[in-house]
Amino acid sequence: MSTEVALPILIPLLSGVVSLLFWRQRLVQRFVAVAGTGSLLVSGLWLLSSVSEHGILVMQMGNWQAPFGISLVADLLGAIMVVMTGIIGFAVALYSLATTGRGHEAFGYFPLMHLLLAGVAGAFLTGDIFNLYVWFEVMLVASFALLILGGEKAQMEGAIKYVTLNLLSSVIFLSAVGLLYGLVGTLNMADIAQRLGQVEGNGMVDVLAVMFMVAFGIKAAAFPLFFWLPASYHTPPVAVSALFAGLLTKVGVYALFRVFTLIFNQNPDYTHEILLWGAGVTMLSGVLGATAQFEFRRILSFHIVSQIGYMILGLALFTPLAIIGGVFYIVHHIIVKTNLFLVSGFVNRLCGSYELKRLGGLYRSHPWLAVLFLIPALSLAGVPPLSGFFAKFIVIRAGIETEAYGVTFIALLVGLLTLYSMIKIWAEVFWKAPPETRKDEPEVAPIGQRELWQMYLPIVGLALCTLFIGLYGQPIYALAEASAEQLLDPTRYIEAVMGRSTGVTP
């Protein structure tokens, strides 16, 4: 019996329920937030260690044997993603102790956060394609409510785009699931992979592949479907932005990885070629969009789009090295991007604005914060010896080995432009002299010592993770290598789910 497979879903659900029960007790909610996400992280680590020890773990829900019941499957990629969910959840929970106001907490910030984490973890662990849809919706409905928390004007406008496009993507996803069921008569992903191999010479498979690509492409914010992201991510409270930036788009990327390695691997010349150019244009359009922006969080949002391109590039090249690069990139990106958003929130707390022209002089007043910004910023741009350098290095090397020079050139160029954007933020926020304060600006409240620590702690922790991956990347590389090996050999996944010997009784 492998309970560790279900724990990462159950723990956030349970914490969500508990914080709902204590709706009015603010202290209990805050305590449950930290304890719940902390134990999510611990259970994720447990899952990862046991997956890397025993191989792919499967749990058949209600003891209905696959393909009749819903299977929860944890392979290495899923387990790694769950650990990342735990890290980000924990960091954001700590951070939101300081930044989420009483008003937001009264509207259920913490229960929603737990629900979102449950949805994300569920999407990483499910082995059933319809169940994946359900987890997506769990995650989406929590994210909708978090996005409009506070109910300001800008949030409403961003939320309408976000909600509409995501619902459209769900609709496409659902009809693709329907078609797939009509074609092979099963919903279990391992079983689908098995049976789809026997459906030959059927153009329907390519149609399905493209439908899934579009549906997950919208969720992952790939070109040309990314417009909802920069329109909405800069509007909610900063802890929510950080949570979204770290996890939500990566669920889309994860689903792409899962579907295009396990199910649609028959015709890579066609599907992965589309993915390849999609990745190239995604990188370029994201980074060019960022150069035109002068708002801290907007710049970061556009960079999410461009970084998504690198991950999809890793998948699209479809060589062992490229998949390793993709997985490594996801790990690096989740940590770095969340950290940048946390820093932006800190800056906003100090100066009361996200607009670059109204910020300045922070290097003089808070030199350590400047250093803490530089670590993830340079890592994002790919400066050695930080984590981003190795992530980019692996992907680009895979590109050169497969002689995809066009896309590789774009990847290199985008790295340079990312550096430009990060230097722009650095120069404007930290380096230049503080702007003249106007009379009509509201005075920023001074920060208490405790609040300061609650904000510094997650930022320092994530920066240490970045440094660790950069300076001692071997264990992460080995993990990514092992997970790429599993991804490129779908028979192992299929055997683990369908095989009689591993069917555990819960």
Place this chain on the structure above:
Amino acid sequence: MEALFAAALGMLTFCGVYLLLRARTFPVILGLTLISHAVNLFLFGMGRLALEAPPIIGEGSRQADPLPQALVLTAIVIGFAMTAFVVVLSLRAAVELRNDHVDGVDPDEDWRP
């Protein structure tokens, strides 16, 4: 029956897409609803259409596939929740932004401070 079913599906999708491409929130919501109805029907059709066939083995000469029916039920419930949310969201947005354009700014309106 298949032809009628397919025509209904096509019509729903057609109207849904048309409404979705409007720039006002209310038509967009209607469009989303129509499309999700179409998808629900489509899911149902994917279990193959059969008349007088209960989804229980042994009750008739033929059986209908029960699984798509379960899927449709789930999808309807989720779709209902989502629609309710979108309606409330767009009402709130219309109140806050003082117009119902999806961009939050009405291009036709003569804007004055």
